[in-house]
Amino acid sequence: MRYELYYWTGIQGRGEFVRLALEDAGASYVDVAREKGDGVMAAFLEGEHEGAPPFAPPFLKAGRLVIAQTANILQYLGPRLGLVSDSESGRIYAHQLELTISDIVAEVHDSHHPVAGGLYYADQKAEAKRRAADLRRTRLPKFLGYFEHVLQRGGGRHPLRRHSYVDLSLFQLMSGLDYAFPRAMRRLSPKLPQLTTLRQRVAQRPNIAAYLQSPRRLAFNEDGIFRHYPELDDPA
Amino acid sequence: MRYELYYWTGIQGRGEFVRLALEDAGASYVDVAREKGDGVMAAFLEGEHEGAPPFAPPFLKAGRLVIAQTANILQYLGPRLGLVSDSESGRIYAHQLELTISDIVAEVHDSHHPVAGGLYYADQKAEAKRRAADLRRTRLPKFLGYFEHVLQRGGGRHPLRRHSYVDLSLFQLMSGLDYAFPRAMRRLSPKLPQLTTLRQRVAQRPNIAAYLQSPRRLAFNEDGIFRHYPELDDPA
Numbered sequence A, B: 001m002r003y004e005l006y007y008w009t010g011i012q013g014r015g016e017f018v019r020l021a022l023e024d025a026g027a028s029y030v031d032v033a034r035e036k037g038d039g040v041m042a043a044f045l046e047g048e049h050e051g052a053p054p055f056a057p058p059f060l061k062a063g064r065l066v067i068a069q070t071a072n073i074l075q076y077l078g079p080r081l082g083l084v085s086d087s088e089s090g091r092i093y094a095h096q097l098e099l100t101i102s103d104i105v106a107e108v109h110d111s112h113h114p115v116a117g118g119l120y121y122a123d124q125k126a127e128a129k130r131r132a133a134d135l136r137r138t139r140l141p142k143f144l145g146y147f148e149h150v151l152q153r154g155g156g157r158h159p160l161r162r163h164s165y166v167d168l169s170l171f172q173l174m175s176g177l178d179y180a181f182p183r184a185m186r187r188l189s190p191k192l193p194q195l196t197t198l199r200q201r202v203a204q205r206p207n208i209a210a211y212l213q214s215p216r217r218l219a220f221n222e223d224g225i226f227r228h229y230p231e232l233d234d235p236a
Helices: A015-024 A032-036 A038-045 A070-080 A088-112 A121-153 A165-180 A182-191 A193-203 A206-213 B015-024 B032-036 B038-045 B070-080 B088-112 B121-153 B165-180 B182-191 B193-203 B206-213
Strands: A003-006 A029-031 A059-062 A065-068 B003-006 B029-031 B059-062 B065-068
Touching: A003 A015, A003 A032, A003 A038, A015 A070, A015 A165, A015 A206, A029 A032, A032 A038, A059 A070, A065 A070, A065 B088, A070 A088, A070 A165, A070 B088, A088 A121, A088 A165, A088 B065, A088 B070, A088 B088, A121 A182, A121 A193, A121 B121, A165 A182, A165 A193, A182 A193, A193 A206, B003 B015, B003 B032, B003 B038, B015 B070, B015 B165, B015 B206, B029 B032, B032 B038, B059 B070, B065 B070, B070 B088, B070 B165, B088 B121, B088 B165, B121 B165, B121 B182, B121 B193, B165 B182, B165 B193, B182 B193, B193 B206
Parallel strands: A003 A029, B003 B029
Antiparallel strands: A003 A059, A059 A065, B003 B059, B059 B065
């Protein structure tokens, strides 16, 4: 199966969680918009195509199936790429964790766009400062503390009892947070030893290490979800 | 199977999406916190129990399984309650739609709490006015227009080609929005004929009609997700 991934060019964004799974597994895939431009997604988003209409990118074309929603795509790919447990309970748990990652990713996005995704950051900077302060002080400790607990419960190495797409997504979450909020993450990291180790371990997986060195891995930037605005981080 | 639903007492909240599925199917279930108090959830949320740790309510106990995340619970219950298609593609699509409903529900929540869930509404009213204006003018038309399109594509009656838990969740979404934003919904409804009809049709399903009349259906209120603050609605 040659998968077709559709996601905005120019940012890692939510597409990156899917990309990491495809790369780690060495799957055959095309990053369609990067080859043909963002316009190639219009027909899907306007419902003028075969298959289920996505609300937004990322979406994956797998044969005749069109699958949208990041966590839904990973749930589909998991067993096909060998990136989840064989048991039903393991798959349900993996998906639950992935949906919780989606929730904190959405909160990170809203920390720089608390009023409206369609407005510039500069037009909601005052609100962003209040929201980002709550994210750093309340929400990140709560979510990351939960994932740390989940890792301890799994024996320290993995949230499940084996490598899975959840490890890859936690790597991406930790990487993005370190980029966006380096000072806050330095403050929080002593309480997150397992997450810190997991991130390093994932980065050393051969296919991931090769991917991170490749031009396919875009740099984090201020058009994506994880943005480095120093005024939103802990005070220096 | 006697299911155990765990969710905060006093509000419909996200638990209501699960409750509607259980009620529509006439499933055997206990609404545990309503019988024993919110404290019964603490052991789960602190990870001191058997099974996967939930990040937050709602979660469902099904035998030894503990399943969290609303859409994940519905995905699990769907085939067991006869509330989703038999085909894999139908199930993936149903889940995708449910996740998109979760997204707009989170945006509705943030329209009255754009800065922090832990702060009072009164402490973020100015920000809420800006965010709610964008929700009413940009986000609701986009999401509801998408679901209207999805209904048309399904033939008008259902998003899938049959009744499913997605119908029930769209009923809840439309009901909550009518409660929270009556003026905005009056403005938007002429463009949403299929969603309006679906909402009426679901309300007339015998088990749902009986549930809505029962004391188990709490009224919408200003502690829940859908809150009626007139200053956040369209101007009179």
